[in-house]
Amino acid sequence: MYPLFVARLALFATHLLTLVCSSDSDTLREKLRIIPNELCSMPYGSFRVNIYEHANNKLEAANPNDKKYVYAPIALLDHKSAVRCIDNVRKQAEVRFRIEMWNEKVENEVAKYVSKIVGHQVNDHQVQVIPFDKVILTSTMPSTAFYLTTHWLPYQLQKSLQFSLLCFERKVCDQLAVEMRSNPEQFGYFKLFFGLASQVSQTKDITIRIANVISGQMVQNLLQQFDEQVFLTANDEKRLLTDTTTNILIDTLEDSDMVSSISESEIYNTVKEMLSVTTVKEKNNQMWEWVFWNDDNYRPDKMSYTLNKTFKKLDAEAQRNMSELYQNFSVVGSEGEANFLELISTTASVKSEFTRHGCTSNEDLANFYRESKDYVEWDGDKFVPKLLTLSKINLTQCRDKNPLQDRGIRVRYSTAVLSAPINFVQHADVTITDEWHNLRLLVANVTRELNETRANLTSELQARTSRMETIDKIPTSCADLRRIGHIKSGLFLVMGNEMVETVYCNFTKPDDSGFQKWIGYTDVKSAPCYFYVQRNYGFDQTETPIPFDREVLNVGGAMNLTSGIFTAARTGKYFFSFTGLAFLPGHSSSRAYFNVVLYKESDLIKDYVGRGYSDENNIEDRGYETFSLQSILHLQARDNIWLQINGMSHGVYLSGGAYTHFNGWKLEEEISQSL
Numbered sequence: 001m002y003p004l005f006v007a008r009l010a011l012f013a014t015h016l017l018t019l020v021c022s023s024d025s026d027t028l029r030e031k032l033r034i035i036p037n038e039l040c041s042m043p044y045g046s047f048r049v050n051i052y053e054h055a056n057n058k059l060e061a062a063n064p065n066d067k068k069y070v071y072a073p074i075a076l077l078d079h080k081s082a083v084r085c086i087d088n089v090r091k092q093a094e095v096r097f098r099i100e101m102w103n104e105k106v107e108n109e110v111a112k113y114v115s116k117i118v119g120h121q122v123n124d125h126q127v128q129v130i131p132f133d134k135v136i137l138t139s140t141m142p143s144t145a146f147y148l149t150t151h152w153l154p155y156q157l158q159k160s161l162q163f164s165l166l167c168f169e170r171k172v173c174d175q176l177a178v179e180m181r182s183n184p185e186q187f188g189y190f191k192l193f194f195g196l197a198s199q200v201s202q203t204k205d206i207t208i209r210i211a212n213v214i215s216g217q218m219v220q221n222l223l224q225q226f227d228e229q230v231f232l233t234a235n236d237e238k239r240l241l242t243d244t245t246t247n248i249l250i251d252t253l254e255d256s257d258m259v260s261s262i263s264e265s266e267i268y269n270t271v272k273e274m275l276s277v278t279t280v281k282e283k284n285n286q287m288w289e290w291v292f293w294n295d296d297n298y299r300p301d302k303m304s305y306t307l308n309k310t311f312k313k314l315d316a317e318a319q320r321n322m323s324e325l326y327q328n329f330s331v332v333g334s335e336g337e338a339n340f341l342e343l344i345s346t347t348a349s350v351k352s353e354f355t356r357h358g359c360t361s362n363e364d365l366a367n368f369y370r371e372s373k374d375y376v377e378w379d380g381d382k383f384v385p386k387l388l389t390l391s392k393i394n395l396t397q398c399r400d401k402n403p404l405q406d407r408g409i410r411v412r413y414s415t416a417v418l419s420a421p422i423n424f425v426q427h428a429d430v431t432i433t434d435e436w437h438n439l440r441l442l443v444a445n446v447t448r449e450l451n452e453t454r455a456n457l458t459s460e461l462q463a464r465t466s467r468m469e470t471i472d473k474i475p476t477s478c479a480d481l482r483r484i485g486h487i488k489s490g491l492f493l494v495m496g497n498e499m500v501e502t503v504y505c506n507f508t509k510p511d512d513s514g515f516q517k518w519i520g521y522t523d524v525k526s527a528p529c530y531f532y533v534q535r536n537y538g539f540d541q542t543e544t545p546i547p548f549d550r551e552v553l554n555v556g557g558a559m560n561l562t563s564g565i566f567t568a569a570r571t572g573k574y575f576f577s578f579t580g581l582a583f584l585p586g587h588s589s590s591r592a593y594f595n596v597v598l599y600k601e602s603d604l605i606k607d608y609v610g611r612g613y614s615d616e617n618n619i620e621d622r623g624y625e626t627f628s629l630q631s632i633l634h635l636q637a638r639d640n641i642w643l644q645i646n647g648m649s650h651g652v653y654l655s656g657g658a659y660t661h662f663n664g665w666k667l668e669e670e671i672s673q674s675l
């Protein structure tokens, strides 16, 4: 609620955590059962972490694995988390930021460090942060820009807590948030107080001396600037009383004492009475000379005056718009600002009026609009300052002091069990471990990497496709491959004259000369072709293709057993073999013979390829005679191949019974012809 800065700058020379006094040591001993003399102080980044032992560790029966060690919160400021917010409950601008109390890394290091000190293994679970119940952020240096609340925050051993600075003005908070993010060490005068729920508060009678009240910086400023009296806005009144209250507390309480909120507001109100601050609601033009305003340009009467003057320079429509802008309170924020800027910028003489007022940039004009909306209104035909509730202080009284009385007051306060200066991430080893933050970073990293990968791939693809041509044929060389976009050297298949060929393309060679190395033919067949057929029965017809009746294998179906004709499906080289058994009878005295011919028919031209022949003159030697015929042929697609008996003597026949075999297969295909 109201501020408090508990201070003793001189005491704050070291970044060591300090246990504050003997009575607190008692609290530690009694309530937490901690041995108050620290066991050790572990270096951690640019500061140290104090480590204490649990009293039970000293018991005779204590097992090393049950011993407990506690360490002081690290109080590490996460300066990057500082943001300016508006607390909508208190209607107050504030700077919010996080302070880290502990993390797994510290815990782990404490365990390791204690292990070394005590000479036996100490596990993570034997170590924890001191179990305080409450915490409060204080400052050892008073500030007129911000204040801190005097309410304790419950602390349930969270890894980190949010704290805030409260500002009298929003723009001050904006500035402070930036400062904290960019130069956190300036806030080195912050301290954390830790306490226990069971602690009883103490009381102390103090005297508020009028001399102390008047010696405050803001009162002194007012005494210099104004003569008999001064009027303050509610905000400035609060600033003055807060500032004074803080000074009084710094003067009367010990460094580690925390005043209760109620006592603090009692002091605040007492100071208000002592200064005989009275509230007035006045509308009187002379009064403005007595009003304290941080920046004179924003004094309501001066803003009204400028608005009035510029209003007269606008045309009727713009005038209507401008007056509406000040009546329509619903038009807030950026929309109102934008409308205002537009109205000003359309008329040059209006703009120069604002320049005279000290508003040169659009930023100034937007500020002017924001401030003027709070303090100026349209009364129907002109702009007038709003009726303000102001506080009046009689400065004459302050000067001669006599009528003013010192006042005694009883304050209630509690003493922190531990006071710790806040620490900063000044060392590479010390990092803030905010899981959410890390996760966000990780996601951002992954997204960035994906983006980069995508960008890389896109540019690579573009680089390739920009070089890529369409050649509208099957590539026949490395040069063709390069033209259609291949860039990685290796073995490739290209179309040769008849067959597919394998080539090695060395694309690292700058030009097309000599970058193709011929490797060999590639045996590619559009379909397999193998057959093996037999005759089971004898055959004695001449001048007709020999049919077959047993199909052992006929892959591709090129062999027609019924007709005895093999038809080449594709152009290429084929192998055929024919072996058989002819029966030459012994009843005739004349020569017995058997003549078989392999025919090829291409484009209806029938020609024989080769012949097989058996004969026998001697009757005694007649009987079965074998013959055979092998050939390799180049066939065009649709060429026919068959065997036929072209001549034989009477009674001769081709034997069946699986003694007659016809085989064939495609050796290689002229694949270029097949496409």
Ligand SMILES: *[C@@H]1O[C@H](CO)[C@@H](O)[C@H](O)[C@H]1NC(C)=O
Pocket (backbone or CB within 6 Å): 317, 318, 321, 342, 343, 346
């Ligand atoms: C006045 O306001 C109306 C409606 O918002 C807008 O269309 C018009 O341009 C404004 N005129 C001037 C002169 O700003």
Ligand SMILES: *[C@@H]1O[C@H](CO)[C@@H](O)[C@H](O)[C@H]1NC(C)=O
Pocket (backbone or CB within 6 Å): 321, 324, 325, 328, 331, 339
């Ligand atoms: C002000 O409010 C009136 C009625 O709500 C509306 O017609 C008018 O456009 C508003 N003017 C501006 C400048 O927003």
Ligand SMILES: *[C@@H]1O[C@H](CO)[C@@H](O)[C@H](O)[C@H]1NC(C)=O
Pocket (backbone or CB within 6 Å): 228, 229, 394, 395, 396, 397, 400, 403
């Ligand atoms: C201020 O206080 C003095 C007494 O110290 C009194 O004479 C004077 O009238 C007061 N002035 C105003 C403006 O109230």
Ligand SMILES: *[C@@H]1O[C@H](CO)[C@@H](O)[C@H](O)[C@H]1NC(C)=O
Pocket (backbone or CB within 6 Å): 438, 439, 441, 442, 445
């Ligand atoms: C994100 O990337 C930065 C550098 O590119 C690196 O330092 C940081 O460790 C990364 N964060 C995570 C969570 O991966």
Ligand SMILES: *[C@@H]1O[C@H](CO)[C@@H](O)[C@H](O)[C@H]1NC(C)=O
Pocket (backbone or CB within 6 Å): 444, 447, 448, 451
């Ligand atoms: C990734 O790229 C998109 C669009 O290309 C962009 O909007 C986004 O901000 C990028 N994200 C990161 C993390 O770079």
Ligand SMILES: *[C@@H]1O[C@H](CO)[C@@H](O)[C@H](O)[C@H]1NC(C)=O
Pocket (backbone or CB within 6 Å): 449, 452, 453, 456
């Ligand atoms: C993208 O390309 C650049 C330059 O070649 C390289 O340094 C970077 O690692 C690449 N990024 C990814 C995600 O592949």
Ligand SMILES: *[C@@H]1O[C@H](CO)[C@@H](O)[C@H](O)[C@H]1NC(C)=O
Pocket (backbone or CB within 6 Å): 506, 508, 509, 510
């Ligand atoms: C490919 O060409 C480059 C440049 O002429 C040469 O240095 C390299 O040895 C060649 N690679 C092979 C495998 O022939």
Ligand SMILES: *[C@@H]1O[C@H](CO)[C@@H](O)[C@H](O)[C@H]1NC(C)=O
Pocket (backbone or CB within 6 Å): 560, 561, 562, 563
């Ligand atoms: C095989 O030849 C016979 C006789 O010429 C014919 O009737 C039959 O259709 C042919 N079979 C095939 C599969 O071509």
Ligand SMILES: CC(=O)N[C@H]1CO[C@H](CO)[C@@H](O)[C@@H]1O
Pocket (backbone or CB within 6 Å): 301, 304, 305, 306, 308, 309, 382, 383, 384, 385
């Ligand atoms: C309140 C205020 O400043 N009113 C002024 C508006 O402008 C006219 C003329 O410019 C003055 O006469 C009023 O006093």
